[in-house]
Amino acid sequence: MEYTNSAHKPSFWEKFSVERIKVELLRTAYGQSMTFLSRFDPRIMIAWYSFFAIVPWFIHNKAVLLGLLLAVAVLTYSSKPSVLVLIVLAIGLISDAAYMLIVSLMFGGGLAAAWALSTLTLKLLVITLASIAVFSSMDPERLSDGLLSIGAPAQFSFGVAYGFRMLPILIEEYNNILYSYRLRGKSPDKKGFLGWRMLVYSFKLSVVAFYPLILNTAKRTRTTVEALEIKGFTYAMHDPKVKKLKLSYLKIRRRDIVFLALSALYIAAVFYVGSFFDA
């Protein structure tokens, strides 16, 4: 409620938060070139990540999951993720857990039900932290080239790079449109019960603001695609020589292999220790 009410009189908190979100997103999209994980080859990082994205699903041993969580948490810390991302993650986790707990208590399952569900939460946490660690420390261009080299469609890998770079501009634009609507529009005189009038008003604005945004983005997209085509994007997409030339800067060095080997050793150790704690 706080958030929408403050739309009426732009308070310090509201301004602060929107500006803050933009800054944080910029930092996520552009910063992070000197973290621990960013030194490795993107393909190695993708391989490493795909292990952590898939394997936790198959593990039902809490000790092993905790071991993986520890490693991933340390790596996440080293990649200096933005506070915003962590807050979003924390809110999601806490509300999910609380909701599950309340409902299972209501149906008489008690804490045992919550314990059974906590394995799932643990798995999700490992996967999420791994993705934060990897993707917040990789340069968009390197990520997109890595994807391209392991055979992702060119449109997808282009989309990744484009998305990361365009995002701050799009947010800025949406924000500006919202401001201009708010400036010229008339907000409701009375807030109504629990501020529902304000809620409806801000919902309406947030939808209506997409109309100019869609038109502007359409224009911008056309420019982008024309620029791409002038440089022969579609042609290059189907030519293996171009791909090779484009990706020739990616090299797997010794430190990549050492990193993978150490990870494999650690994981083996975790599984070994975890097998004693089998519940």
Place this chain on the structure above:
Amino acid sequence: MSLSPLRNRLELTSQQKLMIFILSMSLYGISNMITELLPEFRVGPVELKVEYFIFIPLIFAILFNSLYAAIGASVGEMIFGELLLGQFGGISELEKFIQFSLAVFVAGMLVRDPRNKRQLAVAAYVAIGIDQLLGTIVDIAKVYIGIEDLEAVPGLPQSILAIEGFSFLNAMVVSGTLFALLPTLYLVPRLYGKVEPLLGMKPRDGRAASSIKDFVTPRFIILAIVLAFVAAAAEFLAESDNAFFSWEWEADFGSGAFWISLAISIIVFIAAIAVIRARKKQKPKGESLS
């Protein structure tokens, strides 16, 4: 590119498809990011949550090529809403990707005339209905399969059913009306004929009347079912504990789990080495080019 008869004007060039893809991707991505960041209100089990702005891909699916709009939106969600915000869920994203693309695609194909409000309304509810229904079914099955001692815990099956059933109804009524129906009814007629020229296209004059018959062919239905099955299978595979990796062995064989896990990590390591080797072989050619 060749001089085509007038009726073929609506067939898009690959550049135009790329435009639709990028447009849908970036706009749905941005909206997804906004909805991820917005707070949710919970009054007991009643959850007033901004689920997603499904109307954005829906608009593009209705006005342009449905397939590219749908896939673009799913990619956008993955990139902006998940990768960038660190919410990427690994293998379960595949299921989300397929079900969302399918929902938007089918809904987009349903509309023949973008000015017909009834068709727009049907498409809005169909889109959210397909997406939510598939998601709910998969979610319920996921918990049933994923948690071994489900039966041992009293009250858990009922509570899962209650949660999922409620959130489905909630999504259909709240999100379906607020985020699919009203925005679509408002935006599509306004954008129709305006946004197409910006992309260098001709507004579609009603998708050719036979389009639905052309589309809902046996091949399409089979493809849809197969895709849905693949999505569900990916989920179940990930969740099940006795399909491929029998972790129940752990109790019997003691260190069995250790050897299996060691094998997995070795396989991953060897695969990585193999990739490196393959790269190395190609390297000389790359250098000679540069």
